[in-house]
Amino acid sequence: xxxxxxxxxxxxxxxxxxxxxxxxxxxxxxxxxxxxxxxxxxxxxxxxxxxxxxxxxxxxxxxxxxxxxxxxxxxxxxxxxxxxxxxxxxxxxxxxxxxxxxxxxxxxxxxxxxxxxxxxxxxxxxxxxxxxxxxxxxxxxxxxxxxxxxxxxxxxxxxx
Amino acid sequence: xxxxxxxxxxxxxxxxxxxxxxxxxxxxxxxxxxxxxxxxxxxxxxxxxxxxxxxxxxxxxxxxxxxxxxxxxxxxxxxxxxxxxxxxxxxxxxxxxxxxxxxxxxxxxxxxxxxxxxxxxxxxxxxxxxxxxxxxxxxxxxxxxxxxxxxxxxxxxxxxxxxxxxxxxxxxxxxxxxxxxxxxxxxxxxxxxxxxxxxxxxxxxxxxxxxxxxxxxxxxxxxxxxxxxxxxxxxxxxxxxxxxxxxxxxxxxxxxxxxxxxxxxxxxxxxxxxxxxxxxxxxxxxxxxxxxxxxxxxxxxxxxxxxxxxxxxxxxxxxxxxxxxxxxxxxxxxxxxxxxxxxxxxxxxxxxxxxxxxxxxxxxxxxxxxxxxxxxxxxxxxxxxxxxxxxxxxxxxxxxxxxxxxxxxxxxxxxxxxxxxxxxxxxxxxxxxxxxxxxxxxxxxxxxxxxxxxxxxxxxxxxxxxxxxxxxxxxxxxxxxxxxxxxxxxxxxxxxxxxxxxxxxxx
Numbered sequence: 016x017x018x019x020x021x022x023x024x025x026x027x028x029x030x031x032x033x034x035x036x037x038x039x040x041x042x043x044x045x046x047x048x049x050x051x052x053x054x055x056x057x058x059x060x061x062x063x064x065x066x067x068x069x070x071x072x073x074x075x076x077x078x079x080x081x082x083x084x085x086x087x088x089x090x091x092x093x094x095x096x097x098x099x100x101x102x103x104x105x106x107x108x109x110x111x112x113x114x115x116x117x118x119x120x121x122x123x124x125x126x127x128x129x130x131x132x133x134x135x136x137x138x139x140x141x142x143x144x145x146x147x148x149x150x151x152x153x154x155x156x157x158x159x160x161x162x163x164x165x166x167x168x169x170x171x172x173x174x175x
Numbered sequence: 176x177x178x179x180x181x182x183x184x185x186x187x188x189x190x191x192x193x194x195x196x197x198x199x200x201x202x203x204x205x206x207x208x209x210x211x212x213x214x215x216x217x218x219x220x221x222x223x224x225x226x227x228x229x230x231x232x233x234x235x236x237x238x239x240x241x242x243x244x245x246x247x248x249x250x251x252x253x254x255x256x257x258x259x260x261x262x263x264x265x266x267x268x269x270x271x272x273x274x275x276x277x278x279x280x281x282x283x284x285x286x287x288x289x290x291x292x293x294x295x296x297x298x299x300x301x302x303x304x305x306x307x308x309x310x311x312x313x314x315x316x317x318x319x320x321x322x323x324x325x326x327x328x329x330x331x332x333x334x335x336x337x338x339x340x341x342x343x344x345x346x347x348x349x350x351x352x353x354x355x356x357x358x359x360x361x362x363x364x365x366x367x368x369x370x371x372x373x374x375x376x377x378x379x380x381x382x383x384x385x386x387x388x389x390x391x392x393x394x395x396x397x398x399x400x401x402x403x404x405x406x407x408x409x410x411x412x413x414x415x416x417x418x419x420x421x422x423x424x425x426x427x428x429x430x431x432x433x434x435x436x437x438x439x440x441x442x443x444x445x446x447x448x449x450x451x452x453x454x455x456x457x458x459x460x461x462x463x464x465x466x467x468x469x470x471x472x473x474x475x476x477x478x479x480x481x482x483x484x485x486x487x488x489x490x491x492x493x494x495x496x497x498x499x500x501x502x503x504x505x506x507x508x509x510x511x512x513x514x515x516x517x518x519x520x521x522x523x524x525x526x527x528x529x530x531x532x533x534x535x536x537x538x539x540x541x542x543x544x545x546x547x548x549x550x551x552x553x554x555x556x557x558x559x560x561x562x563x564x565x566x567x568x569x570x571x572x573x574x575x576x577x578x579x580x581x582x583x584x585x586x587x588x589x590x591x592x593x594x595x596x597x598x599x600x601x602x603x604x605x606x607x608x609x610x611x612x613x614x615x616x617x618x619x620x621x622x623x624x625x626x627x628x629x630x631x632x633x634x635x636x637x638x639x640x641x642x643x644x645x646x647x648x649x650x651x652x653x654x655x656x657x658x659x660x661x662x663x664x665x666x667x668x669x670x671x672x673x674x675x676x677x678x679x680x681x682x
Contacts, residue, residue, distance in 0.1 A: 033225060034222040038222055043225075051524070058526070111220060112220035112221055114217060115217025119221070130218075131218065134214055135218040135219065135222060150397055150418055155189065155190075159185060162207075162214065165214050166210045166214075169210060169213055169214070
């Protein structure tokens with residue numbers, strides 16, 4: 016009798032992957048389906064030698080891009096409305112949160128996925144290139160364009 | 176003018192470059208770095224809006240070392256998050272340039288096999304590395320090669336490791352094709368230093384009976400070979416992808432195009448498709464100079480796969496065997512009118528094996544045995560129309576809807592480790608072939624080869640081991656191979672624990 020295998024992703028990694036999907040604008044109702052798709056892909060051709068969390072984040076970003084291409088951006092779910100601030104320092108945080116959220120929504124799916132993988136999932140440029148099947152130069156230029164666009168909407172204070 | 180400086184500064188900041196000495200530029204780099212850290216922090220804040228349901232986790236088996244590595248990784252991410260927070264909240268102008276690098280690990284090579292995100296195997300954080308096997312190819316009972324980050328040769332008696340020429344940069348061999356004792360071909364890619372805007376370049380190596388040597392290919396653009404197939408010393412085919420202009424950062428000209436190359440006995444000739452679509456080729460089956468099959472997964476991950484046949488004068492498109500249901504199917508053929516495609520398709524929440532036969536006009540699905548709740552075929556090779564071998568993986572999957580401790584709606588999927596299955600076509604039907612081990616685990620890019628004389632081999636991996644198996648006439652049995660694990664020289668001897676997990680079980 017076969018031993019049952021533990022889930023492909025650790026709890027911490029699974030949480031990170033769900034949030035990568037979320038940051039890429041996947042509707043909440045589709046996130047668990049996407050997680051299952053990632054599990055299936057992992058079983059079918061498991062990644063070897065690469066950290067599972069990093070691999071899964073990359074697949075998650077690709078799934079989100081595919082969805083945007085299939086359905087167009089209009090149907091992608093926007094982020095939920097902001098919550099109000101009630102403690103000192105909180106409003107500053109919320110300004111930044113709001114700015115990045117709005118900035119993300121304006122980015123093309125490719126740019127959005129690249130910036131999320133690099134700065135949220137913490138993948139290396141070479142890993143992103145491999146995951147998205149584009150040359151490293153393309154990743155670098157997408158990163159450059161994405162950050163340039165996001166910088167513009169940051170709260171004034173953050174521009175120092 | 177100032178926009179140029181901002182642009183350049185952002186580029187330097189993203190690359191983690193050292194100070195330039197130019198006061199104005201360095202100040203702009205510092206601003207860019209602060210903004211990048213703000214974006215990093217903002218992403219964490221936005222991500223925190225998504226409540227993460229806590230799936231039930233089974234206690235992990237005794238694999239603490241790998242778990243420890245993951246814990247370290249998580250801790251590093253947490254540290255990075257805390258560090259970025261510090262920067263946002265204090266907003267202190269730093270006198271030096273923080274370097275934006277991933278604290279966890281870096282990968283130095285990758286491959287483009289469909290569906291896979293492979294890298295040089297091993298966990299640098301655990302002090303060891305493991306050769307990754309990409310492909311196996313046999314031409315007779317006493318001649319076979321396994322290639323990947325190593326080259327292993329079978330001489331009829333045993334597997335031996337053979338040195339490979341190592342290009343100065345990172346590299347990987349994805350596919351091998353054995354012609355005979357004094358000729359074999361391996362293809363892959365080599366990659367330039369990360370700082371340069373160079374992606375990868377096709378790499379070809381040839382075995383002359385004595386040693387492997389790099390053979391130059393006439394292509395300046397970026398690209399890679401993913402598969403090779405040789406049917407004669409003067410008829411070798413390789414496929415992959417190329418990029419017209421990978422340095423053109425602001426145009427969409429960096430998309431992959433199909434690449435086909437032919438060796439006529441003296442030189443490689445490149446056939447670069449200029450098609451507008453972004454796609455690559457991943458498989459080639461060369462049977463004769465006028466009988467060659469190529470296939471690829473199609474556009475990105477989800478398109479309709481490409482299949483084409485060469486009759487000596489032109490490429491004829493062939494319908495994809497399973498449409499978009501399985502773009503990662505594997506192809507084999509004995510002629511233009513006898514080909515097989517195998518793979519796995521999703522049926523509800525599970526995956527089932529699938530195989531289709533091409534008779535020159537259409538694909539016909541043939542029933543294939545399935546095992547456990549899920550199974551898929553991952554490689555196939557035909558020796559003749561009545562002798563075809565396929566390698567697969569099977570596992571159990573348990574799907575639980577709305578389990579306790581999981582915020583609704585929630586679906587939890589738990590699966591067993593995949594075990595290898597072998598299927599054989601005898602001209603009438605597919606059947607499961609016996610194995611000497613009741614449980615033979617295979618994960619990753621498992622691969623199979625079948626020589627004209629009936630010698631059949633398979634290679635796969637399981638945790639810290641590579642496994643080679645062969646058909647002994649009655650059952651599939653594991654075969655000894657060269658040692659796997661290399662420990663880093665600076666890794667303490669007391670921490671060098673060989674793997675305890677048994678990937679083969681006789682129970």
